[in-house]
Amino acid sequence: MNHFEPLVPRHADGVLRVILPGRISQPSQDEESIGSQQLDAEQWLRRVHKDKPVKLTPLGEQASGWLADRATMRQAMAIIKVGECDLVLVGELREIYRNPGFQWKFVFDCLDNDTRFIAVHDCIDTADEHHWEVMMHAAAMRHGLEVPTTRRRVRRKATYSFSKGGMVSKVKFGYRKLTPEEAASGKFGPVGLRIAKAGGDTSKIREMRSRMLSGTKP
Numbered sequence: 001m002n003h004f005e006p007l008v009p010r011h012a013d014g015v016l017r018v019i020l021p022g023r024i025s026q027p028s029q030d031e032e033s034i035g036s037q038q039l040d041a042e043q044w045l046r047r048v049h050k051d052k053p054v055k056l057t058p059l060g061e062q063a064s065g066w067l068a069d070r071a072t073m074r075q076a077m078a079i080i081k082v083g084e085c086d087l088v089l090v091g092e093l094r095e096i097y098r099n100p101g102f103q104w105k106f107v108f109d110c111l112d113n114d115t116r117f118i119a120v121h122d123c124i125d126t127a128d129e130h131h132w133e134v135m136m137h138a139a140a141m142r143h144g145l146e147v148p149t150t151r152r153r154v155r156r157k158a159t160y161s162f163s164k165g166g167m168v169s170k171v172k173f174g175y176r177k178l179t180p181e182e183a184a185s186g187k188f189g190p191v192g193l194r195i196a197k198a199g200g201d202t203s204k205i206r207e208m209r210s211r212m213l214s215g216t217k218p
Contacts, residue, residue: 005125005127005128007045007048007049007086007087007116008086009086010083010086010114013053014052014053015053015054015055016049016052016053016054016055016086016087017054017055017057017084017085017086017087018045018054018055018056018057018085018086018087018088018089019057019059019076019079019080019085019087019088019089020038020041020042020056020057020058020059020089020090021059021060021072021073021076021088021090021095021096022034022035022037022038022058022059022060022061022090022095023037023060023061023062023063023065023072023095023096024062025062025063025064025065025098026062027062029062031060031062034060034061035058035060037060037090037091037095038058038060040091040120041089041090041091041120042056042089044089044091044120045089057079057085059072059075059076060072064098065094065096065097065098065099066097066098066099066102068099068102073096073097073106076088077106077109080109080110080113080115081113083113083114085113085115086115086116087115087116087117087118088110088115088116088117088118089118089120090118090119090120091119091120091121092119092120092121092122092139092143093119093122093124093136093139093140093143094143095119098143098144098147100140100141100144103136103140104136104140107124107126107136110126111126119139122135122136122138122139122142123135123139124136124139172195173201173205174197174198174201174202174204174205175195175196175197175198176195176196176197176198177194177195178193178194178195178196182196
């Protein structure tokens with residue numbers, strides 16, 4: 001982290017304009033996690049930019065970090081492109097995206113628009129031109145390695161729970177939960193499949209689709 005390069009506002013009023021992104025992946029996660037991410041970043045900012053005026057723009061949402069098109073990221077980039085942001089500040093790189101390609105693109109877009117990017121706990125600071133890319137590579141790899149491990153653990157637990165008669169927590173309309181015997185039969189798809197289409201709802205789904213395409217109001 002470059003602690004020797006001061007945070008410099010670009011506007012004559014001397015106010016440092018800062019975007020604070022935040023993100024949770026699943027609807028089941030506590031939305032206060034977004035606020036805690038942003039507060040963590042803000043506290044760091046107050047320590048290194050003591051008693052100086054700042055304008056904070058918190059941008060938080062529930063969305064997958066693998067989505068390229070996200071409302072808060074579009075909003076952030078719109079602010080950045082008109083020159084109304086001096087710094088994008090996060091605690092960790094994964095708070096903007098999970099996808100490494102999206103992470104790099106966003107950070108380079110910040111650089112192209114003379115906007116500094118800092119990820120405090122990943123020691124990424126684009127003002128440190130000699131080291132930030134090395135730290136970015138390390139952080140992207142570290143956060144990326146967590147994804148397949150977490151995915152494998154969740155699937156393992158869900159499969160075990162289902163085999164013991166546990167419930168499928170969410171079933172979309174038009175689908176139904178299979179029994180363990182049905183799942184093992186392979187009749188409804190791959191062996192181990194836990195939900196299958198409910199044929200009786202097909203006509204309703206087609207009617208909803210038809211109404212949406214025709215613009216019919218409910």
